[in-house]
Amino acid sequence: MANxxxxxxxxxxxxxxxxxxxxxKDFFRKSSIEPAAQEAIVDYTFYELQEGDRPDVVATKLYxxxxxxxxxxxxxxxxxxxxxxxxxxxxxxxxxxxxxGKYFIASDSxxxxxxxxxxxxxxxxxxxxxxxVVIGVEPTYKRIHVDVEVGxxxxxxxxxxNSGNSFTPSSIVDPRDGVAYYYSGEERSNFxxxxxxxxxxxxxxxxxxESKRKIKIIRPSLIGRILSQFEKVMKS
Numbered sequence: 001m002a003n004x005x006x007x008x009x010x011x012x013x014x015x016x017x018x019x020x021x022x023x024x025k026d027f028f029r030k031s032s033i034e035p036a037a038q039e040a041i042v043d044y045t046f047y048e049l050q051e052g053d054r055p056d057v058v059a060t061k062l063y064x065x066x067x068x069x070x071x072x073x074x075x076x077x078x079x080x081x082x083x084x085x086x087x088x089x090x091x092x093x094x095x096x097x098x099x100x101g102k103y104f105i106a107s108d109s110x111x112x113x114x115x116x117x118x119x120x121x122x123x124x125x126x127x128x129x130x131x132x133v134v135i136g137v138e139p140t141y142k143r144i145h146v147d148v149e150v151g152x153x154x155x156x157x158x159x160x161x162n163s164g165n166s167f168t169p170s171s172i173v174d175p176r177d178g179v180a181y182y183y184s185g186e187e188r189s190n191f192x193x194x195x196x197x198x199x200x201x202x203x204x205x206x207x208x209x210e211s212k213r214k215i216k217i218i219r220p221s222l223i224g225r226i227l228s229q230f231e232k233v234m235k236s
Contacts, residue, residue: 044216049085085212099175101147109139111167119144120163127156140190180204
């Protein structure tokens, strides 16, 4: 039954983690549902995702049809699969990919960028028996993000191959342990202030992922009516 809805969606190019590009239906595209249908589902219910609860798995559990996974993207603020709650394994893989390399922490932001010189994205940085590539320049947190190829086990003089800029890091840390922001209660800041605590990138990403556990769902008893309304919208 659900397969008939996919013929109404345009196609899109999607890049897999392996780099391969495939053609799929663009069911991430938002569409409006007629007011009568909206009123019928105002009383949404919620579902708390567990380990292994992919969209197709949850669709099977709730609606008995894995093809109906796209309705979760219709009624939640998700743009694509990357916004879906990540399992422990997927979360760790995501963190390893996003926060690879090292943070080189400077004593002052002017070590990173000033009016006359700065480290450049993509440039090679070297030190004694050490080499890496700059993948992030963050003067607010007085650091550069380096994808380390070899070395940099301890703070040493770091020099940019193109910029010629140099500094000796006060410390070298794993990016997942680096500062995401400072906070006091609900207040956040990019700069440390007396009384504020530090939120690490790992803590920030973990809390963000956990916030996606609870999703809005259409009650199973109403799914047939919503699918009917949705088909009318897509064909109009």
